[in-house]
Amino acid sequence: xxxxxDAMGGDFAPQNVVAGAVDALRTIGKIxxxxxxxxxxxxxxxxxxxxxxxxxIQVVHASEVIEMNDPPVxxxxxxxxxxxxxxxxxxxxxEADAIVSAGNTGALLxxxxxxxxxxxxxxxxxxxxxxxAPENVFVLMDAGANLEPHPSNLVQYGIMGSRYSQQILGxxxxxxxxxxxxTEEMKGNELTLEAYxxxxxxxxxxxxxxxxxxxxxxxxxxxxxDAFVGNAVLKAAESTIRLVGRWLKDxxxxxxxxxxxxxxxxxxxxxxxxxxxxxxxxxxxxLGINGVCIKAHGASSPKAIKNAIRVATEFVEGHFNEHxxxxxxxxxDKLQQAAAPxxxxxxxx
Amino acid sequence: xxxxxDAMGGDFAPQNVVAGAVDALRTIGKIxxxxxxxxxxxxxxxxxxxxxxxxxIQVVHASEVIEMNDPPVxxxxxxxxxxxxxxxxxxxxxEADAIVSAGNTGALLxxxxxxxxxxxxxxxxxxxxxxxAPENVFVLMDAGANLEPHPSNLVQYGIMGSRYSQQILGxxxxxxxxxxxxTEEMKGNELTLEAYxxxxxxxxxxxxxxxxxxxxxxxxxxxxxDAFVGNAVLKAAESTIRLVGRWLKDxxxxxxxxxxxxxxxxxxxxxxxxxxxxxxxxxxxxLGINGVCIKAHGASSPKAIKNAIRVATEFVEGHFNEHxxxxxxxxxDKLQQAAAPxxxxxxxx
Numbered sequence: 001x002x003x004x005x006d007a008m009g010g011d012f013a014p015q016n017v018v019a020g021a022v023d024a025l026r027t028i029g030k031i032x033x034x035x036x037x038x039x040x041x042x043x044x045x046x047x048x049x050x051x052x053x054x055x056x057i058q059v060v061h062a063s064e065v066i067e068m069n070d071p072p073v074x075x076x077x078x079x080x081x082x083x084x085x086x087x088x089x090x091x092x093x094x095e096a097d098a099i100v101s102a103g104n105t106g107a108l109l110x111x112x113x114x115x116x117x118x119x120x121x122x123x124x125x126x127x128x129x130x131x132x133a134p135e136n137v138f139v140l141m142d143a144g145a146n147l148e149p150h151p152s153n154l155v156q157y158g159i160m161g162s163r164y165s166q167q168i169l170g171x172x173x174x175x176x177x178x179x180x181x182x183t184e185e186m187k188g189n190e191l192t193l194e195a196y197x198x199x200x201x202x203x204x205x206x207x208x209x210x211x212x213x214x215x216x217x218x219x220x221x222x223x224x225x226d227a228f229v230g231n232a233v234l235k236a237a238e239s240t241i242r243l244v245g246r247w248l249k250d251x252x253x254x255x256x257x258x259x260x261x262x263x264x265x266x267x268x269x270x271x272x273x274x275x276x277x278x279x280x281x282x283x284x285x286x287l288g289i290n291g292v293c294i295k296a297h298g299a300s301s302p303k304a305i306k307n308a309i310r311v312a313t314e315f316v317e318g319h320f321n322e323h324x325x326x327x328x329x330x331x332x333d334k335l336q337q338a339a340a341p342x343x344x345x346x347x348x349x
Numbered sequence: 350x351x352x353x354x355d356a357m358g359g360d361f362a363p364q365n366v367v368a369g370a371v372d373a374l375r376t377i378g379k380i381x382x383x384x385x386x387x388x389x390x391x392x393x394x395x396x397x398x399x400x401x402x403x404x405x406i407q408v409v410h411a412s413e414v415i416e417m418n419d420p421p422v423x424x425x426x427x428x429x430x431x432x433x434x435x436x437x438x439x440x441x442x443x444e445a446d447a448i449v450s451a452g453n454t455g456a457l458l459x460x461x462x463x464x465x466x467x468x469x470x471x472x473x474x475x476x477x478x479x480x481x482a483p484e485n486v487f488v489l490m491d492a493g494a495n496l497e498p499h500p501s502n503l504v505q506y507g508i509m510g511s512r513y514s515q516q517i518l519g520x521x522x523x524x525x526x527x528x529x530x531x532t533e534e535m536k537g538n539e540l541t542l543e544a545y546x547x548x549x550x551x552x553x554x555x556x557x558x559x560x561x562x563x564x565x566x567x568x569x570x571x572x573x574x575d576a577f578v579g580n581a582v583l584k585a586a587e588s589t590i591r592l593v594g595r596w597l598k599d600x601x602x603x604x605x606x607x608x609x610x611x612x613x614x615x616x617x618x619x620x621x622x623x624x625x626x627x628x629x630x631x632x633x634x635x636l637g638i639n640g641v642c643i644k645a646h647g648a649s650s651p652k653a654i655k656n657a658i659r660v661a662t663e664f665v666e667g668h669f670n671e672h673x674x675x676x677x678x679x680x681x682d683k684l685q686q687a688a689a690p691x692x693x694x695x696x697x698x
Contacts, residue, residue: 071535134595147530147538181496181580186420189496189577212584216592228538229581231530235561236582240589243565246483248597 001030001316003309004096007038007046008065008083009103011299014038017102018046020305025054027306028313035060035090038083062086068298072106076114084108088115091291098292098312102283102300108293109145109286116291119321121328124149125288126157127227127295128164129234135218139165139174143230143284151194154178154224155335158204159327160287161222167318168311169221173205177220179229180209187211191226201338202331283308285315288324292316350379350665352658353445356387356395357414357432358452360648363387366451367395369654374403376655377662384409384439387432411435417647421455425463433457437464440640447641447661451632451649457642458494458635465640468670470677473498474637475506476576476644477513478583484567488514488523492579492633500543503527503573504684507553508676509636510571516667517660518570522554526569528578529558536560540575550687551680632657634664637673641665 005021007014014036021034033056036043040061047057062083066075079085084103090096092115101108105127113125126142126149141161146153158176165174178196180188185196187209199206210219212233225233253259283296283304292315296308315321354370356363363385370383382405385392389410396406411432415424428434433452439445441464450457454476462474475491475498488510495502507525514523527545529537534545536558548555559568561582574582602608632645632653641664645657664670 134592134599144530179581181493181577212581212586212588215585215588217588228530229578232528232561232578232582233585236564236585237561237589239561239564239566240586241593243483244590244593250483 001098001313002033002035002090002096003031003312004035004037004060004087004090004099005305005309006084006087006099006101006103006108007036007043008062009101009108010296010305011068011102012301013102014043014046015049016300016302017305018043019050020300020302021057021309022047022050022052022054023302024306024309025056028310030313030317031309032056033058033096034309035087035096037062037087037090038065039063060086060090066104066107068104070104070107072104072110075104075107076111085111085115088112088291088293091293092116097316098294100283100294100296100305100308100312102296102298102305102308105144105284105295105298108295112286112289112291112293113145116289116293118288119290119328120325121332122156122160122288122324124153124156125286126153126160127230127284128157128161128287129230129284130169131216131234133216133218136221137169138220139169139222140179140230140234141222141224141287142227143234144227145286147227149191149226151191151198154191154195154226155198155202155331156288156328157224158199158202158206158222159331160324161224162204163320163323163327164285164287165221167320167323168314171221174221175207175219176204176222176224177207177210179223179225179233180211182211183209183214185209195224198335202334283311285311290321292320350662351382351384351439351445352380352661353384353386353409353436353439353448354654354658355433355436355448355450355452355457356385356392357411358450358457359645359654360417360451361650362451363392363395364398365649365651366654367392368399369649369651370406370658371396371399371403372651373655373658374405377659379662379666380658381405382407382445383658384436384445386411386436386439387414388412409435409439415453415456417453419453419456421453421459424453424456425460434460434464437461437640437642440642441465446665447643449632449643449645449654449657449661451645451647451654451657454493454633454644454647457644461635461638461640461642462494465638465642467637468639468677469674470681471505471509471637471673473502473505474635475502475509476579476633477506477510477636478579478633479518480565480583482565482567485570486518487569488518488571489528489579489583490571490573490636491576492583493576494635496576498540498575500540500547503540503544503575504547504551504680505637505677506573507548507551507555507571508680509673510573511553512669512672512676513634513636514570516669516672517663520570523570524556524568525553525571525573526556526559528572528574528582529560531560532558532563534558544573547684551683632660634660639670641669 037060064079064082127144128141129143139161286293386409413428413431476493477490478492490510635642
């Protein structure tokens with residue numbers, strides 16, 4: 001198995017990326033080759049800091065870097081020799097099985113989609129995130145690829161998210177829900193109402209709508225939505241965690257008794273910080289493209305990079321994309337059957 | 350000033366509604382008459398529990414109740430003699446200046462819109478919520494009225510939210526922002542991009558896009574969005590507060606030292622609960638209809654009802670709707686000017 005890593009992508013690149021990649025090689029034996037793509041001098045300097053040299057690493061030079069704030073489409077068009085583009089090229093050329101990047105999300109989506117194209121049967125790729133809730137971990141999709149999807153795109157997200165949940169999280173029959181403004185069938189906008197209607201016709205374990213109130217209530221293992229709402233909900237939840245933390249800190253510092261109490265209870269607050277730490281969950285995955293593409297978050301620690309690489313190997317090993325192609329064939333047959341006129345009606349005219 | 354209260358609306362009606370209304374009369378002298386609309390026997394029974402009788406109260410009988418789970422449109426159509434419909438009728442007939450209800454939100458929006466119509470110059474009403482952040486309180490609009498708005502509706506929400514923020518919160522020049530998926534001008538979907546373009550042409554203190562990450566960061570005093578996203582973000586934030594509370598509780602109970610610490614720091618947790626308590630903020634307001642309509646949340650305590658009634662009196666007293674009509678005239682002149690061809694271009698042909 002061969003993994004291409006965008007060594008220059010992310011807020012702490014190349015240092016965190018290189019450190020995480022070396023650590024991944026140490027623990028994941030099935031990786032035969034790991035490409036570190038980026039400025040050769042800087043990448044080699046980081047490699048020198050590592051305690052052991054690693055023969056499975058190959059440094060691939062790329063002269064440009066897509067910055068976190070670059071406008072995605074222009075960046076992809078203009079920076080042909082970026083570390084991100086070159087890493088994707090390795091997958092396109094069949095020299096790598098997967099790409100991992102902590103760089104500019106929009107650019108990664110654009111470049112992967114352009115260069116690798118979608119899988120047979122998939123109209124639009126979608127970004128899938130793992131969200132930790134008290135009683136389950138669920139997939140939220142789409143978290144950032146497609147701002148104006150059609151209802152049929154959401155159905156395909158349901159299929160892909162369900163397969164993701166089965167293969168990576170080990171759920172046997174994941175519950176798929178549409179994110180809406182209420183749990184009742186008639187609640188929603190045009191997009192979600194039509195997606196609901198279509199999802200009822202699939203083989204998925206479709207459990208209907210959920211809304212923001214039951215987001216973390218273990219009602220669904222795959223929650224599908226458009227990228228605008230996905231982005232809004234994820235960021236709002238992150239903000240709220242910070243908000244509550246700030247309220248709590250302010251209140252705890254208001255008098256010495258509280259401060260002493262907080263000191264005694266300190267371990268709880270640290271565990272809380274860890275729970276809210278996205279590093280634990282190995283990044284988001286772009287599903288539906290003809291390749292495996294893992295997006296680690298921008299501020300990735302070495303641990304987050306390592307987890308993202310581990311997830312990449314699981315996708316490759318599990319033949320994820322081949323399963324998706326089969327799933328899409330089954331879906332299209334099913335929806336065509338449902339849309340076809342009844343035989344009785346045909347013969348009556 | 351005369352206020353019509355839907356005495357049967359909400360999870361704890363009529364008891365909490367009647368108790369809150371009586372308390373409002375005790376503290377708000379400018380209310381000349383308060384209609385309690387609902388099942389006369391039950392409302393009078395609640396009134397009997399109050400320590401003093403209140404001559405300014407008039408009970409208006411209504412035989413039906415729109416339940417919290419009734420489908421809004423059907424409920425409004427079928428239950429003609431509901432407490433909610435009758436309360437709105439009092440406003441329509443000019444016998445009351447405002448309505449307050451803790452009942453079914455969808456039904457309240459539908460019935461108010463149908464019976465009272467929109468203000469001159471307003472195309473669609475929107476629901477405005479007040480959200481407490483550490484450094485400011487901001488208006489989020491639309492929180493539930495219009496699931497598929499046009500960009501021009503969002504601009505009107507900006508005008509109305511800005512006026513709300515000035516008049517009720519006392520901000521002199523409220524910062525208005527579009528809720529989007531990033532702060533840059535080019536980030537968004539078709540709806541928000543066009544709303545952005547239009548808002549730049551208005552007299553509002555328009556500060557551009559904000560996203561979920563800076564929701565509570567004191568970047569804007571009025572945040573405008575469609576009702577789907579508004580609902581999603583508000584409910585997700587509420588869920589996240591509960592989620593963090595649950596994590597924290599679990600962690601604090603893990604060993605005796607932590608439990609003792611938490612006991613000492615207990616006051617902080619209680620203040621936190623209060624901060625997250627929507628009762629403090631007097632409910633949401635339906636802006637843009639020809640009347641004042643305050644929606645207290647379903648689980649309203651007497652205190653929440655009292656606050657909602659106080660907000661209603663502030664709207665009436667400040668001649669809110671007259672200001673909105675003037676604001677809309679100014680907006681339409683401004684947008685027409687901007688859309689008109691340049692004189693030079695006209696004469697050149």
